[in-house]
Amino acid sequence: xxxxxxxxxxxxxxxxxxxxxxxxxxxxxxxxxxxxxxxxxxxxxxxxxxxxxxxxxxxxxxxxxxxx
Amino acid sequence: xxxxxxxxxxxxxxxxxxxxxxxxxxxxxxxxxxxxxxxxxxxxxxxxxxxxxxxxxxxxxxxxxxxxxxxxxxxxxxxxxxxxxxxxxxxxxxxxxxxxxxxxxxxxxxxxxxxxxxxxxxxxxxxxxxxxxxxxxxxxxxxxxxxxxxxxxxxxxxxxxxxxxxxxxxxxxxxxxxxxxxxxxxxxxxxxxxxxxxxxxxxxxxxxxxxxxxxxxxxxxxxxxxxxxxxxxxxxxxxxxxxxxxxxxxxxxxxxxxxxxxxxxxxxxxxxxxxxxxxxxxxxxxxxxxxxxxxxxxxxxxxxxxxxxxxxxxxxxxxxxxxxxxxxxxxxxxxxxxxxxxxxxxxxxxxxxxxxxxxxxxxxxxxxxxxxxxxxxxxxxxxxxxxxxxxxxxxxxxxxxxxxxxxxxxxxxxxxxxxxxxxxxxxxxxxxxxxxxxxxxxxxxxxxxxxxxxxxxxxxxxxxxxxxxxxxxxxxxxxxxxxxxxxxxxxxxxxxxxxxxxxxxxxxxxxxxxxxxxxxxxxxxxxxxxxxxxxxxxxxxxxxxxxxxxxxxxxxxxxxxxxxxxxxxxxxxxxxxxxxxxxxxxxxxxxxxxxxxxxxxxxxxxxxxxxxxxxxxxxxxxxxxxxxxxxxxxxxxxxxxxxxxxxxxxxxxxxxxxxxxxxxxxxxxxxxxxxxxxxxxxxx
Numbered sequence: 001x002x003x004x005x006x007x008x009x010x011x012x013x014x015x016x017x018x019x020x021x022x023x024x025x026x027x028x029x030x031x032x033x034x035x036x037x038x039x040x041x042x043x044x045x046x047x048x049x050x051x052x053x054x055x056x057x058x059x060x061x062x063x064x065x066x067x068x
Numbered sequence: 069x070x071x072x073x074x075x076x077x078x079x080x081x082x083x084x085x086x087x088x089x090x091x092x093x094x095x096x097x098x099x100x101x102x103x104x105x106x107x108x109x110x111x112x113x114x115x116x117x118x119x120x121x122x123x124x125x126x127x128x129x130x131x132x133x134x135x136x137x138x139x140x141x142x143x144x145x146x147x148x149x150x151x152x153x154x155x156x157x158x159x160x161x162x163x164x165x166x167x168x169x170x171x172x173x174x175x176x177x178x179x180x181x182x183x184x185x186x187x188x189x190x191x192x193x194x195x196x197x198x199x200x201x202x203x204x205x206x207x208x209x210x211x212x213x214x215x216x217x218x219x220x221x222x223x224x225x226x227x228x229x230x231x232x233x234x235x236x237x238x239x240x241x242x243x244x245x246x247x248x249x250x251x252x253x254x255x256x257x258x259x260x261x262x263x264x265x266x267x268x269x270x271x272x273x274x275x276x277x278x279x280x281x282x283x284x285x286x287x288x289x290x291x292x293x294x295x296x297x298x299x300x301x302x303x304x305x306x307x308x309x310x311x312x313x314x315x316x317x318x319x320x321x322x323x324x325x326x327x328x329x330x331x332x333x334x335x336x337x338x339x340x341x342x343x344x345x346x347x348x349x350x351x352x353x354x355x356x357x358x359x360x361x362x363x364x365x366x367x368x369x370x371x372x373x374x375x376x377x378x379x380x381x382x383x384x385x386x387x388x389x390x391x392x393x394x395x396x397x398x399x400x401x402x403x404x405x406x407x408x409x410x411x412x413x414x415x416x417x418x419x420x421x422x423x424x425x426x427x428x429x430x431x432x433x434x435x436x437x438x439x440x441x442x443x444x445x446x447x448x449x450x451x452x453x454x455x456x457x458x459x460x461x462x463x464x465x466x467x468x469x470x471x472x473x474x475x476x477x478x479x480x481x482x483x484x485x486x487x488x489x490x491x492x493x494x495x496x497x498x499x500x501x502x503x504x505x506x507x508x509x510x511x512x513x514x515x516x517x518x519x520x521x522x523x524x525x526x527x528x529x530x531x532x533x534x535x536x537x538x539x540x541x542x543x544x545x546x547x548x549x550x551x552x553x554x555x556x557x558x559x560x561x562x563x564x565x566x567x568x569x570x571x572x573x574x575x576x577x578x579x580x581x582x583x584x585x586x587x588x589x590x591x592x593x594x595x596x597x598x599x600x601x602x603x604x605x606x607x608x609x610x611x612x613x614x615x616x617x618x619x620x621x622x623x624x625x626x627x628x629x630x631x632x633x634x635x636x637x638x639x640x641x642x643x644x645x646x647x648x649x650x651x652x653x654x655x656x657x658x659x660x661x662x663x664x665x666x667x668x669x670x671x672x673x674x675x676x677x678x679x680x681x682x683x684x685x686x687x688x689x690x691x692x693x694x695x696x697x698x699x700x701x702x703x704x705x706x707x708x709x710x711x712x713x714x715x716x717x718x719x720x721x722x723x724x725x726x727x728x729x730x731x732x733x734x735x736x737x738x739x740x741x742x743x744x745x746x747x748x749x750x751x752x
Contacts, residue, residue: 012474012605013483013501015592016179018099036612037515041098041145045501046515047474047608054608061600 004038005051011040012047020049089130089137091166092245095159095190096174097182098145101202103127104232105174106142109242126162133242141166147182149189149282150289150325157293163195163277170248171197172241177207177214177229180344184336187223191251194279197225198248200241204229211346219343224252255335261328264288264316271305272298288313289325322491360594363481373485376478380469384507388465396457406434406449410442438632445632451625455618459539463613464606470505471605475597484591493570494577495520499529506537511620513537514716528576530717531729535736536569538705546701549676549684556752557694564702564744572736620712627711651742652703654696655679662707676700695748703741708733 006021020038039046050058092109096102110129127142143159151157163171173190175183180201190197201207201214220227226244230237256262268284286294287309298306317324362368410427417423427446428437434449442449473479479501487497499520506513510533517529538546553561631637641659648659658676680697683689689697708714708730718726 013480015477016099016182017176023099036608045498047605048612050604050608052608052611054604054611057600057607058604061604065600 004036004049005055009038009049011045013045014040016040089139090246091139091141091169092131092133093141093143093162093166093169093171094174095143095163095171095186096145096202097147097176097179097186100145100174100176100179100183101232102145102174103142105172105200105202105230105238105241106140108232108235108238109133110140126158134246136246138245146186148186148329149193149278150286150291150328151293160293163193164283166277169196169277170245171195172200172245172248173197174200174202174230174232177201177204178210178212180207180212180214181336181340184340185333187251188253188255188332188336188339189282191223191253192255192279192285193277193282194250195277196248196250198241198244199223199225199227200232200237201227201229202232204237205231205234213345215343215345219339222253222339222343225249253339255332257328257331258319260316260319261288261324261331264312267312268309271301271308273300285328288316289328290317290323291325326491356594360477360481360591363478363594364484364591369481369485373482376473376482380473383469384462384466388462392461392465393458396461397453401449401453401457406442406453409448410434413441438629440629443629445625445629447622447625447629450628451622454625455621459621460610460613464610466507467606467609467613468602471602471609472597474605475595475601477592477594480591481594489570490573492577493532493573494528494580495525495573499525502529502533503537506533506539510534510537510539511710511713511716514713514720517720524577524580527580527721527725527729528573530721530725531576531732532569532573534708534713534717534729535572535706535733536565539710542705546705549680549697549701553694553697557698557748560744560748560752561698561701564740565705568706568740620715623715624711647738651738652699653745654700658700662704676704691752695745695752698748699741699745702744703737706733706737706740 004020004024006019008017009020009023010017018041023038023041024035036049036051037046038049048054094102094106106127106129109131111131126144129140129142131138131140141162143162144156146156146159148156149160149163151160171190173183173187175187177183183199187199199219201216204214207214214229216227216229226247228237228240228244230241232238257265265281265284265288268287269280272280272283274280283294287298290313298309301309313324320327322330359372363372413427414423414430417426424439426440427442428434428439434442434446435444437443439446439449441447444450473482482504483497483500485497486500490497490499493499502513502517502520513533514530517526517533520526520529628637631640644659644662645656648654648662649656652658658679676697680689680693683693714726714730717729721729
């Protein structure tokens with residue numbers, strides 16, 4: 001199964017907001033396990049989910065914005 | 069009458085009062101909370117999301133609504149009734165086959181336009197339905213106000229705002245469901261389409277869940293999935309349907325499916341604008357709106373596109389491919405990391421033979437020995453340095469540029485701008501995204517070809533990426549060489565590449581079986597990108613690149629090292645020399661560059677650059693050399709981008725398609741190179 005975090009994502013292409021759960025790579029792909037690419041249910045645009053280092057940076061920026 | 073009913077009057081009375089259960093079918097776009105509403109109606113827990121291709125199961129449940137039993141069906145998310153995927157076909161077929169049902173359409177109020185596109189199709193289908201405006205609270209918090217009464221009046225059906233996760237609006241929905249009725253909303257199409265409909269509708273068999281007009285529209289749009297439904301028609305009727313479709317199609321330069329969608333979308337836009345108002349928070353500035361409109365304008369969009377491309381070139385091609393690569397490759401890798409690695413290995417490994425195997429003999433420059441880690445084709449000095457020092461700075465700057473475009477909302481507008489050109493190549497505007505990404509790294513862009521809807525489109529995009537889109541690493545070397553070419557030779561180079569791209573795309577669209585897809589994309593407002601968001605997106609993509617593409621660089625280098633050890637490279641060079649020297653009229657040194665070109669196309673270009681560098685610097689390039697450089701650049705650019713890209717094609721499209729693409733590209737690249745060589749010697 002793809003290593004996606006179940007949370008709301010906004011598609012950078014069409015702006016649709018959707019739940020990332022179940023929107024990962026196709027299981028037939030040999031690299032699907034551990035894959036962080038999420039696919040928009042509206043326009044099918046795929047983009048890597050911002051987790052790991054990027055997720056930490058995102059969390060940091062959000063905390064900073066919230067603190068202002 | 070059952071014996072029990074005959075002997076128990078009270079029971080008989082109950083059975084007379086309890087009518088047959090009715091059926092309710094939930095439909096809606098993906099991820100609008102349909103399954104949550106299904107759970108709230110039936111009390112049964114279901115998973116919220118699904119993905120096309122993973123499951124097309126339909127969930128069933130039971131509910132008691134207004135004192136009557138209902139069978140409730142949850143269908144896979146769909147964006148329309150003319151299916152583009154297996155899931156959408158499943159939903160359409162349920163509506164087609166079931167009879168006597170009431171349909172409950174669930175839509176995301178924040179994204180009402182997308183929901184209304186399905187609403188209008190349900191109206192065309194004559195399905196009795198009501199509309200649930202779900203996530204109404206989130207829409208309100210964003211300043212989106214929907215005039216529910218006006219919408220209900222325009223549609224002629226009940227419209228109920230809901231918040232499914234909080235069960236808000238559920239009681240109103242349950243009260244309205246038994247009164248579900250067909251919508252009075254009708255889309256009038258062009259006279260040509262209406263004439264086609266008037267001819268096809270009477271030919272269709274009665275019955276089924278969808279009105280003949282809706283089925284006729286699907287048939288005119290070329291929906292192959294309906295072949296089974298019209299198979300029972302007399303041969304003459306089938307021929308008349310096909311003839312009507314051919315005749316109406318001939319009236320439009322674009323596919324009929326696209327024309328019908330476009331006209332339907334125009335009707336949806338009018339309805340949407342009449343019932344939706346946006347508060348201050350969501351409204352863009354006037355200038356932003358104007359700029360957004362200009363960016364998709366057939367005339368004003370072109371200078372905006374040129375400015376965006378120039379800015380991207382300056383940032384990626386100059387800052388990334390020249391300044392950052394030069395720093396990383398020489399200052400970081402060759403001047404520091406490579407010598408440090410050699411010293412560390414000599415210090416840590418006590419055996420001289422092992423040291424020699426790993427980092428080569430002491431005192432010999434690494435490009436002159438075959439060390440495993442540090443050497444001509446060493447895993448560290450070539451594999452890692454290419455991945456981290458040459459490609460990473462370029463793709464990192466490219467990711468920054470791409471994230472800025474993504475965050476600004478310009479990318480979907482770019483897709484709209486090039487939609488017409490790409491349609492000639494059997495694709496749609498969405499294909500511009502992997503193409504643009506290919507200018508960063510073809511390997512990664514090949515993965516992004518997944519965004520295309522059909523197998524045919526994915527193969528065409530993969531082929532064009534492998535054939536005619538130079539990655540930034542190669543682009544940098546090309547630009548360095550192209551700077552030495554005369555404007556005439558440069559025009560030959562650009563013309564040959566663009567001509568090949570359009571010609572091969574057009575031919576592939578004609579030759580490959582399957583169909584293209586239409587392209588319905590919402591345009592989010594243009595906005596100023598935020599530095600933090602751009603940094604997060606770039607970092608996420610760099611992590612992704614390092615995880616997925618870098619291992620392939622190492623595998624490619626390992627292969628190269630193995631071939632070098634067993635003398636395979638020399639043999640390959642001898643085999644390639646007749647083609648390179650005999651057919652392309654290039655110097656014999658170019659043969660090795662072409663072989664290495666399969667492993668890394670930019671490596672080959674760099675090899676050629678080194679060959680001609682003394683003449684370029686001295687400004688003594690002859691006409692013969694100008695022709696050679698142009699021919700070499702054309703052939704190399706059309707060549708397989710690199711072994712990593714080949715592996716990625718195999719991974720994404722399978723061995724058969726991968727080998728077929730490589731088998732086409734290699735002789736085709738040489739053929740185009742040879743043609744340019746002959747023509748230039750004649751005309752240049």
